[in-house]
Amino acid sequence: MDGRVATALSAFDAITLEELNGKAAMLERLDRKYIVPAPRLIAAFAQFQDHFDVLEIAGKRSFTYATQYFDDHDARFYHDHHQGRRKRCKVRIRTYLDAGFSYLEVKLKDVRDITVKKRLKLAEPEKGLSTEALAFIDKCHSDMYGTALARQIAPVIEMQYARITLVAKQGGERMTIDTNLAFHNGRFRRATPSGHFILETKSARGNGLADKILRAVHLHPTKQCSKYCMGMAALGAVERHNRFLPALKRLQVFDQPLVARSLDNRQASQIAA
Template sequence: MQLPFNQSIQLKDIEGVKLMNRVDTKYWFHNSKLHEILEDASQYYYILEIENKQVLSYSTTYFDTNEDSMYRAHHNGHLNRYKIRQRTYIDSDISFIEIKHKTNKGRTIKNRISTTGKQLTFNEKEQHFLNDNCPFVIQDLQPAIRNSFQRITLVGKNFDERCTIDINLEFEWECSNTALADLAIVEIKTDGPPVNSKLSQILKNRNIKKSGFSKYCIGRTLSDKHLKHNAFKPNIRRLRKALNIYN
């Protein structure tokens, strides 16, 4: 994919805009709209480039309990909910165990430690990290679903905003493999509500409205028909309509 950005930025340059405690605002739409949106955004943002690549590959394994506690907490609209995952940044060849905590104030707090990414069990260091940062019994955690996608990362030229655009999303679990190849997911990460976000305004001008999208929960819903998913049905219907998926 040829991207319309003239100014790139390196990983070392975005240390100050990691925004590990932040407000997330999400949008999603058919990726046929993406190139024009990126063209509009190019004057306001730097694009992250690693090893001469601007579209970067990610692989993620999510963990949950036998009772699907994290999935159910999100489905039932609970605040103070968690996601636990092992994420590999393929182009950087680094992996992390990550905990995302959505607080009752609507903020997202992310904690992480490096890992080898070679196993799906937790070593002693990782167990201590999980015990210190989440309320679950570590022995109850097990892999629940895998996904892969490609990501474009934009950084506001004032270094007060980071935006990710995820494409080519695929879910894999047991015998199920689901691809959402025509989907683009935008997440705007800011310290507060994105009132000054240029990308938010660009999306609004194109009549693209903010809409929650959990890759974990949507992936579980599409991969396991036995899971309770009433709360996600409207999003699934909109998703199928937007992407022309009829099966």
């Protein structure tokens, strides 16, 4: 974590994971995302610390997440987002590396444009989808849209990043702060520059206390800021990404090199054979 951010974060009161889940799970919410450089984030912290607590586990306030995203052969999930379709979803396996557990997560949009997230805890981290997982995905899709997903999906990209979570002292609102994003797939890897943060506010109406504080310091939402979609564009996995260009430019993704992933010895020997 940026040392300046860590210092500013030390002024916050702590909240435990159990307390967070009890008051601010926010599995149905309106989201707003902001891309903010470190100096402006630190300035906003002075106001946040009076109204928000920070998640702390075993003395840590920043946690590493690893996420594997799934899509079909035509990248339909991606293109549904790119075209701005109201009926759309994402499927991912998120692993909380510090805590050592994983969830299959299905994110959908309802008719109110509210994000609905359904989760299935996995017995152990998976690199694919089991029969149980596929049935869970179909049920989530059917419950929301009236039909099963009815398409074959497979892993397309993975990403890793550090996350800080703030929880409102009053009410169920919370905010996540992500940094040091690294996207990769079987061929390439690309990371975002340090000192840039993606803030995501999560509230019942999409205009919570965090949004008001950010507006007061002249920070405004960044549209089309899906980490999955930016990752697909960053790795060259899709040709069309103009809808996400403003967010990609603010995060300076394309200023960073696209690096070919090297094969480990076992993979190299398999290819040689």
